[in-house]
Amino acid sequence: MAVLVFVELSDGEVKKSSREAVTYASAMSNGDVVAVVLGTAAGDQLKKLGNNGASKVLHANNPKFDQGVISAYASALAEAMQKTQSDSLVLAESSLGNPVAARVSIKMDASLVTNVVALPDAHFNVKRSIYTGKASAHTTLTKDKKILSIKKGAVILKEDGAEAPIENFNPSIEDSDFGVKQVSREKTTGKVLLPEADIVVSGGRGLKGPENWGMIEDLAEVLGAATGCSKPVSDMDWRPHHEHVGQTGIKVAPTLYIAIGISGAIQHLAGVNQSKYIVVINKDADAPFFKAADYGVVGDAFEVVPKLTEAIKAIK
Amino acid sequence: MKILVCITHVPDTTSRIAFTNNNSEFDNSGVQFVIGPYDDYALARAVELKEQMGGSITVLNVGEAVTEPTLRKALAIGADDAIRINARADDSFFVASQIAEVAKTENYDLILMGRESIDFNGGMVHGMVGELLGIPSLSPVMKLEVENGVATLAREIEGGKEILEALLPLVVGCQEPIAEWKIPNMRGIMTARSKPLKVIEATTHSVATKTTSYDLPPEKGAIKMVDDMKELARLLKEEAKIL
Ligand SMILES: Cc1cc2nc3c(=O)[nH]c(=O)nc-3n(C[C@H](O)[C@H](O)[C@H](O)COP(=O)(O)OP(=O)(O)OC[C@H]3O[C@@H](n4cnc5c(N)ncnc54)[C@H](O)[C@@H]3O)c2cc1C
Numbered sequence: 175m176a177v178l179v180f181v182e183l184s185d186g187e188v189k190k191s192s193r194e195a196v197t198y199a200s201a202m203s204n205g206d207v208v209a210v211v212l213g214t215a216a217g218d219q220l221k222k223l224g225n226n227g228a229s230k231v232l233h234a235n236n237p238k239f240d241q242g243v244i245s246a247y248a249s250a251l252a253e254a255m256q257k258t259q260s261d262s263l264v265l266a267e268s269s270l271g272n273p274v275a276a277r278v279s280i281k282m283d284a285s286l287v288t289n290v291v292a293l294p295d296a297h298f299n300v301k302r303s304i305y306t307g308k309a310s311a312h313t314t315l316t317k318d319k320k321i322l323s324i325k326k327g328a329v330i331l332k333e334d335g336a337e338a339p340i341e342n343f344n345p346s347i348e349d350s351d352f353g354v355k356q357v358s359r360e361k362t363t364g365k366v367l368l369p370e371a372d373i374v375v376s377g378g379r380g381l382k383g384p385e386n387w388g389m390i391e392d393l394a395e396v397l398g399a400a401t402g403c404s405k406p407v408s409d410m411d412w413r414p415h416h417e418h419v420g421q422t423g424i425k426v427a428p429t430l431y432i433a434i435g436i437s438g439a440i441q442h443l444a445g446v447n448q449s450k451y452i453v454v455i456n457k458d459a460d461a462p463f464f465k466a467a468d469y470g471v472v473g474d475a476f477e478v479v480p481k482l483t484e485a486i487k488a489i490k
Numbered sequence: 491m492k493i494l495v496c497i498t499h500v501p502d503t504t505s506r507i508a509f510t511n512n513n514s515e516f517d518n519s520g521v522q523f524v525i526g527p528y529d530d531y532a533l534a535r536a537v538e539l540k541e542q543m544g545g546s547i548t549v550l551n552v553g554e555a556v557t558e559p560t561l562r563k564a565l566a567i568g569a570d571d572a573i574r575i576n577a578r579a580d581d582s583f584f585v586a587s588q589i590a591e592v593a594k595t596e597n598y599d600l601i602l603m604g605r606e607s608i609d610f611n612g613g614m615v616h617g618m619v620g621e622l623l624g625i626p627s628l629s630p631v632m633k634l635e636v637e638n639g640v641a642t643l644a645r646e647i648e649g650g651k652e653i654l655e656a657l658l659p660l661v662v663g664c665q666e667p668i669a670e671w672k673i674p675n676m677r678g679i680m681t682a683r684s685k686p687l688k689v690i691e692a693t694t695h696s697v698a699t700k701t702t703s704y705d706l707p708p709e710k711g712a713i714k715m716v717d718d719m720k721e722l723a724r725l726l727k728e729e730a731k732i733l
Contacts, residue, residue, distance in 0.1 A: 184648065242647070244617070245626055269647055273629050273663070276617025279583070285698040286582070288612055299702060304610050308507045311610075313701045354626050354656040357642070361650035369648055373732065397733075415632060415667065416646055421503055421608065422527055422666060430732050441503045447707070451730045453722070469725060470715045478719060485723035490733055 176258050177203040180251055180265040180274070181211045181223065181231075185363070186240075188219055190331075190370050191266035193226040197332040198324050199264040200227025202293055208232055210254045210343065212247060213239035217340060224338030226331060232258075232343035241356045242270050248277035250345035255282055255319070257343075263321045268369065275323050285315035288323040306421055306444035326369065326427045327448070368417060371400035373430045374449075376419055378404040378442075380435020380456065380475060384412035389479045390434065396486050402426065404436045420445035435475045438463025455479065491545030491636065493536045494596070496589055496603040496615070497564055498526035498579075499557035503608065509704045516609075516704070525560055527671075528604025532662070534669035535634055536602055537568035543636070545599075546570045552579045552588045558687065565682035566674035572687040582610070583698035586618030591693050593623055598659060600641075605630035605663035616663035626656050629663025 177199040181192040188211070199207045209228040211220055213236070220231045232254055239246065251274065255263060263278065265271045272288055279286035291310065292301040299314045303325060315322075368374065375394040377387060387401075394401045401417060408418035419426055421441035427448035434455045436442060443466050446452065454467040457474050464470045471478055501507070501521045508517040525533065536547045549569035551557050554576065561572040575588045593601060606613035613629070620627025632651065633644035636658070643654045646665065674682070716722045727733040 241652075244628065245620075248617075248621070269630055269645070272613045273617045273627060276582075276614035277621040277627065279614070279698070280586075280618050280621035286614055287699060288614060304704075305501075305507045306608055306611060307707075309509070309704055309706050311701045312703045312705075313699050315698070316700055317698050354628065354654050357653040357655055359647070359650065359652040361647065365649065367648045409667070414650075416649055416651065430726065430730065444503070451726075451732070453726075464713060466710060467713050468711070468730070469722060470713050471717070471719075471722065472715070473717075481719040482722060485719040486726075486733060488720075489723050489727055 176206040176208045176260045178255055178258060178260040178263045179207060179209045179228065180263065180271065181209045182266065182268060182271060183211065183213050183215050184367065185361070186213070186215050188215065188223065189266065189268070191268065191326055193223065194326070194329055194331050195264050195266040195324055196223055196226040196228050198293065198329045200332065201329060205229060208258050208260065209338070210251060212250055213237070220340055221337045224336040225333050228338040231338050231340045233340050234343045234345055238347065238352070243352055243354055243356070244270070244273050245277065245353065246347050246351035247274045248281060249347055249351045251278050252281040253345045254343065261319045265321075265323050267323045267325055272323055275321050279321050282319050283317060284319035284321050285317040286321040286323070287313050287315055290322045290324045291328050293329070294322070303448070307425060307447040308444065325448070366398065366400040368400040368402055368419075368424050368426060371426065372428050373397045373399035374402050374419070374426050374428045375399045375432045375434070376402035376404070376436060377407065377434045378436030379406050386476070387413070389476070389483070393432070393479055393483045396483055396490065404442055433463055434479060436463060437461050438466060491539060491543055491600065492596070492598050493539065493545060493547045494593060494598040494601045495529070495533045495536045495547060495549045495564070495569060496601065497529040497533065497549055497551050497560065498604065498607040498609070499523050499551055499553050499560040500526045500607055500609045503527065507706070509706070513703050513705060523560060525564060526604050526607050528606060528608070528665055530604075530671050531666055531668050532602035532604055532664040533564055533567055533569065534672045535664060536600070537672060538669055539600075539636060540568070548573060550575070550589060550592065552577060552585045554578055561687060562682050563674060565685045565687070566678040567672050568678065571685055574687065574689050575692055576689050577692035581697045581699045582612040582614045583618060584696065586615045586622060587694055587696065588692055589615070589619050590622035593619065600636070600658060601661045602664055605665045613663070616661045620661040623661070625659050625661060627661035627663070628654065628656065630665040631662045632665055632668055634662060634664070634668055
């Protein structure tokens with residue numbers, strides 16, 4: 175039976191996390207993987223979902239879906255599950271994916287587990303991250319239908335060059351699905367999205383003020399990284415809220431997290447403990463962040479960071 | 491405005507996380523339990539909305555008797571009455587079903603809660619409640635205003651935010667900076683003791699998942715201290731294989 179994957183678009187582009195979800199689905203199925211795409215997108219990149227493991231793409235090429243309305247997405251995905259008689263749905267966790275999955279789980283009477291970090295076993299028991307990355311739970315999905323929301327890094331992206339055929343999908347959406355109106359939208363463009371990033375450069379209160387973020391951005395640029403910050407930094411409006419990392423902000427799971435002028439409070443660490451490597455730059459040798467780091471630099475950020483940027487440029 | 495605020499009773503963010511009984515149960519020993527930080531934002535915004543336009547705030551928790559001090563704290567912060575659904579919060583679906591059961595007959599204008607609990611981080615109860623009641627659910631919401639039955643909200647999206655408009659009733663999963671956390675004052679604490687706290691039994695026991703065991707991540711390896719940035723760049727390239 176087909177495993178369905180909800181493939182999310184960001185400004186018409188397939189998100190990398192969604193391609194990972196396709197690979198995850200192909201690893202848990204016998205190869206019958208149907209990717210569902212809602213909203214306008216160029217056809218050639220949808221075909222390329224075959225590359226990641228999709229055997230077919232269902233595309234609702236309807237601009238009504240471009241705004242990512244939660245109820246409308248939930249209705250369309252439930253309909254796609256019925257249409258394909260699929261009893262499992264996989265998606266990548268995001269600020270849209272999880273709220274949508276919750277509604278689909280009720281519509282379809284399905285078990286839903288979020289923060290999944292590994293493939294399910296034969297009894298549909300999956301490992302998921304809990305306590306904001308400080309522990310994990312092994313949880314069985316007990317209903318016949320199952321929905322899994324996966325975290326970044328749950329599988330290694332497959333790219334085998336295959337292409338998938340695209341089929342038109344016309345979900346019977348109703349006006350009531352669009353009860354919530356989008357008035358406006360603000361989104362940074364041309365920047366790496368923080369939850370998707372493989373490298374994150376993050377700054378804390380040690381940077382003294384928003385005017386000093388230039389060196390953070392320079393370092394992020396040579397690394398192709400996203401920029402993040404600690405909670406007080408976004409509280410003081412030095413940086414926008416969507417850059418706030420930690421317990422009450424974005425939880426990141428990059429290959430490399432560089433923390434500059436951040437003390438390493440337990441609530442900040444909760445958002446970065448899934449990182450593969452952590453570099454800490456802090457002028458205080460006793461800063462608690464060093465206990466969670468792989469590489470540490472004791473020094474003044476204003477001297478050290480530009481030097482690091484130069485050194486990376488030189489060996490890249 | 492009739493507001494329901496659903497709160498979790500969770501270990502304080504500084505708690506040491508450990509498990510007992512052959513890794514089948516959370517180890518409560520020495521742990522201090524608090525209102526979930528996201529739920530605390532929801533409650534704070536509810537108090538502000540009530541100050542602006544009057545109405546009532548009911549606070550609800552699905553949990554056993556141990557959660558009552560947490561409910562009393564919410565009463566001290568400004569809720570008018572409390573409901574405890576007497577059952578262990580076994581999974582998100584169970585919790586959402588219990589909340590929807592109460593809300594079905596109460597006609598709340600707004601149902602607020604945190605965008606996720608900080609113990610299981612599920613982030614799905616708001617969506618489930620919305621779907622069970624057949625009303626919109628929005629999360630993670632960082633701004634919420636209400637005027638003439640219309641809510642204006644800012645919802646965080648990756649790399650930014652969207653401004654939305656929706657008619658009440660509505661379920662909202664909250665996060666900062668929707669409001670500032672409120673600390674109960676002396677008067678609040680005194681009056682909380684006599685505010686009504688109703689205990690009701692769960693109507694169903696249906697769950698959608700079953701957790702079989704827990705574990706902790708492996709310990710982090712030793713840190714390498716570096717002085718020279720050329721050396722750090724080399725380590726990142728050769729050891730961590732990043733560049
Ligand atoms: C319920 C709750 C939830 C929270 N959630 C979060 C969260 O999600 N994310 C989060 O970040 N915080 C969160 N916090 C706040 C957290 O406890 C800390 O207060 C916060 O992380 C501190 O931010 P900071 O490290 O930037 O600032 P500080 O703690 O002030 O640290 C600044 C650091 O910069 C260093 N420094 C100063 N000057 C320099 C220099 N020139 N060069 C190099 N280093 C320098 C200092 O040595 C210090 O270590 C939460 C708190 C609570 C109670």
